[in-house]
Amino acid sequence: MSKSQHDRTHHAKIATGIGDPQCFKGQAGTPKFKEGDRVRIKDLPDIFYTRTMTYTRGAVGTVAKLVYESPPAEDEAWDNTDKSEWFYSVVFKQKELWPEYADLYANDSLETEFSERWLEKA
Amino acid sequence: MSDHDHTHSHKPAPMVDEVSDFEILEMAVRELAIEKGLFSADDHRRWTEYVHTLGPLPAARLVAKAWLDPEYKKLCVADGVEASKAVGVNWVTSPPTQFGTPSDYCNLRVLEDTPKVKHVVVCTLCSCYPRPILGQSPEWYRTPNYRRRLVRWPRQVLAEFGLQLSPDVEIRVGDSNQKTRYIVMPVRPEGTEGWTEDQLAEIVTRDCLIGVAVPKPGVTSNAKRPVRKAIHPVHHDHDH
Numbered sequence: 001m002s003k004s005q006h007d008r009t010h011h012a013k014i015a016t017g018i019g020d021p022q023c024f025k026g027q028a029g030t031p032k033f034k035e036g037d038r039v040r041i042k043d044l045p046d047i048f049y050t051r052t053m054t055y056t057r058g059a060v061g062t063v064a065k066l067v068y069e070s071p072p073a074e075d076e077a078w079d080n081t082d083k084s085e086w087f088y089s090v091v092f093k094q095k096e097l098w099p100e101y102a103d104l105y106a107n108d109s110l111e112t113e114f115s116e117r118w119l120e121k122a
Numbered sequence: 123m124s125d126h127d128h129t130h131s132h133k134p135a136p137m138v139d140e141v142s143d144f145e146i147l148e149m150a151v152r153e154l155a156i157e158k159g160l161f162s163a164d165d166h167r168r169w170t171e172y173v174h175t176l177g178p179l180p181a182a183r184l185v186a187k188a189w190l191d192p193e194y195k196k197l198c199v200a201d202g203v204e205a206s207k208a209v210g211v212n213w214v215t216s217p218p219t220q221f222g223t224p225s226d227y228c229n230l231r232v233l234e235d236t237p238k239v240k241h242v243v244v245c246t247l248c249s250c251y252p253r254p255i256l257g258q259s260p261e262w263y264r265t266p267n268y269r270r271r272l273v274r275w276p277r278q279v280l281a282e283f284g285l286q287l288s289p290d291v292e293i294r295v296g297d298s299n300q301k302t303r304y305i306v307m308p309v310r311p312e313g314t315e316g317w318t319e320d321q322l323a324e325i326v327t328r329d330c331l332i333g334v335a336v337p338k339p340g341v342t343s344n345a346k347r348p349v350r351k352a353i354h355p356v357h358h359d360h361d362h
Contacts, residue, residue, distance in 0.1 A: 008160055015221035019203075019214035019228030021301050023221075051299045053246055055273065067302055068229055087300060089231075094295075098274055104289050110273060112297035 010079065021070040027084035028069035032116055037063045039090060040122040041114060049077035052118050060122040061092035064111060072115035085116040168218050177257035178328040178343075180209040181305050184232070184255070185331070186322035189310040195234070198307065202230030211255045226253050227301040233294070233333075234307045240287055242280065242333030243296045243304045244272040252303035256331055263332065273297060283334040296333075306333035313339040 007013075015023045033039060043057040051073040069084045070076070094101045094108040101108070156163055184205060188195035198205040203213045213228040214221060222228040230252055233241035245251065246269045251259040262268050272279045276293045280286070287293060296304040308330050314322060327343040329335035 008158070012219070012221060017214065017220055019222045021227060021229060022214070051247060053297070053299060055246075067231075067300075070301055073300065089302070091294070094276075105277060105293070107290075107292040108276065108294070109292060110295040110297060113300035113302055115300070 006079070008079075011081070014081070021068040021087075024068070024070045024081070024084040026069070028086045028116075031066055031086040031088075033063050033066075033086075033088060033119060033121075035063055035065060038122040039063055039088070039119040041090075042118050042120055044118065046074065048074075050074055052114060053112070055097055056090075056092070056112065056114075059092055059096050061090040061096065063088050064091045065089040067113060070115070072117060087113050087115050088119060089113050090119075165218070172218050173253070173258070176253055178255075178331055179323070180206070180211045181252070181255045181331045182323045182326035183209040183319070184305075185307050185326045186319045188232075188307060189322055190319055195307075198232040199234050202232045202305070203228055205232065206230060206255055209255070213254055216254055223253060225250065226303055229302045230255065231296075231302050231304050232307050233296055233304050235309050235333075237309060238290070239292045239294055240333065240336075241294050241296055241304075241306045242272065242276060243298065243306060244269055245298045246270065246273055247299050250298040250303060252305055256305060256328065260328070260332075280334060283329070285335055305331045308333075308336050311337050311339060 011020070038060060039062075040060045041052070041056045041058060044052075046052070065088070067087045067089050069086055071081045071083060072085050075081070075083070089111055090113070091109050091111045093106070094110055095103075095106055097110060152166060155161060156166070184198060187208065188198045188205075194205065194208065206213060213230065217223050233243070235241055244263075248269075249259055249264040251263065253259075268279065273295055276295050277287065280293070296306075298304055308326070310322070311325070314325070324342045325337040325339060327335065327337070327341070330337045
């Protein structure tokens, strides 16, 4: 994405009348994971920008839903929309995220989203 | 320290409003964007005007409709964006951009509570919020305090809001850190049997839709507050 004349209205052009993330539908190919899969969140480097929270790194959760296709935030932050990925909503037990979480509330959980590059089979 | 210690003359304080660094940054970027022709000053004004028309009423209406109509409830859970159209919100074309809002995107999930699961929503990144259907977020929703503590100590934070939940209820925190925005569909409370959609919508307040409160018959955001008489009332001359 090193274009000398970068079109800053590029996003508006692809999303008008369609919406975002709807405008990226069908661009991510076959999803690697499915509902119910156990996944671990990778601890990848994030030098410039990320939306993958530190508290989820290394944790194991369950895919609750395939939510949409979109360029990952790490690319989109630089307006690089060339390659979309599947996004997954993953549910974690709170105890998995915070080891000191009270055993009395072992059922408590947290749900949040990741693009495919952040997930590996657990 | 006494006011009389210093010798320089007293100057009146300059008549300026305090502006934060981020507000200055926003103005600078906005003016550059207008100069570059990305949008016009009128576009910006129109956008601001649109944003100020938004509030939580469409989301309250969505929940009330879903409580009354099981088919509509299924649609809400399956496709929040499609379900929003029934309450007058088109996530794509309602905003003046015609492609949704630049930071809220067009993906709404309605998180359905059950007697055994209570959802509550946060954006740990900063302030993602389903604005097209819920309006502007309350100030506390954007504070680092709420954001960092809700994910880690949800029961304690909910207790501070006055919501104490039994240990056998699962609390599920939704962290909207990507393109999905969430609203919570609480359980319809007892004591609302036979109510109309209008009556039900009244008790689904903003906080119930974020998940830090549950709806209760008689508790609405527009309820009349009790008026206390002043102990030492002011007497106006024109009263005599």
